[in-house]
Amino acid sequence: MKRLAVVKLGGGLVRTVGALARASAAIEKAAQCNRLLVIPGGGVLADAVRLAERELVLTPTAAHWMATLAMDQFAYVIASAIPASRVVHDAAEIQDALADSVVPVLAPYRWMLAADVLPHGWQATSDSIAAFIAGALDAECLVLLKPVGGPVEALVDPVFRDVLPVGLTVLVLGAGEMERLPTILQETCSKAVD
Numbered sequence: 516m517k518r519l520a521v522v523k524l525g526g527g528l529v530r531t532v533g534a535l536a537r538a539s540a541a542i543e544k545a546a547q548c549n550r551l552l553v554i555p556g557g558g559v560l561a562d563a564v565r566l567a568e569r570e571l572v573l574t575p576t577a578a579h580w581m582a583t584l585a586m587d588q589f590a591y592v593i594a595s596a597i598p599a600s601r602v603v604h605d606a607a608e609i610q611d612a613l614a615d616s617v618v619p620v621l622a623p624y625r626w627m628l629a630a631d632v633l634p635h636g637w638q639a640t641s642d643s644i645a646a647f648i649a650g651a652l653d654a655e656c657l658v659l660l661k662p663v664g665g666p667v668e669a670l671v672d673p674v675f676r677d678v679l680p681v682g683l684t685v686l687v688l689g690a691g692e693m694e695r696l697p698t699i700l701q702e703t704c705s706k707a708v709d
Contacts, residue, residue, distance in 0.1 A: 520551050520658065521654045523657065523659045524556060534662070535592075544696075578635075587623065597618055604622055646679045658696065661689060686699060
């Protein structure tokens with residue numbers, strides 16, 4: 516059976532006209548031949564937390580958990596854009612969704628609250644959460660869908676490398692490359708396990 520591929524759909528994509536629809540279509544197509552888990556970014560919802568942090572004088576811990584909850588909210592946006600998907604909260608629900616042939620979209624707040632492995636603050640973003648979850652699930656690869664592509668090191672938060680499992684393949688696709696997701700997953704993340 517193929518190992519899981521984790522696709523983090525960056526919230527910043529919603530600022531590019533049509534990018535969310537293109538990303539959702541690419542994920543749906545890729546899921547036909549791959550076991551996928553989608554992890555949301557925070558996007559405009561996390562930006563609202565940044566604004567609230569300044570206006571309400573939040574602690575780094577409060578802002579961290581509020582931003583993680585913003586990811587949960589964006590999970591529902593993604594699930595509404597991918598007809599054959601389901602919002603999930605833990606590893607068991609991920610497996611149930613895969614068994615039902617639907618794309619699991621993780622709302623990570625509960626999982627991350629229980630694990631509490633990342634620093635509380637903006638130095639650890641949804642990219643680090645995606646890396647941590649990919650490692651916890653022994654994923655084959657992690658694909659970050661972002662507004663622009665480029666080298667991983669230039670596009671992720673400072674904590675990402677600290678939580679990235681050794682040997683996990685990481686790819687970044689920009690908004691103009693997302694249609695290549697199914698092909699890239701077949702070429703890069705399609706190793707079978709015995």
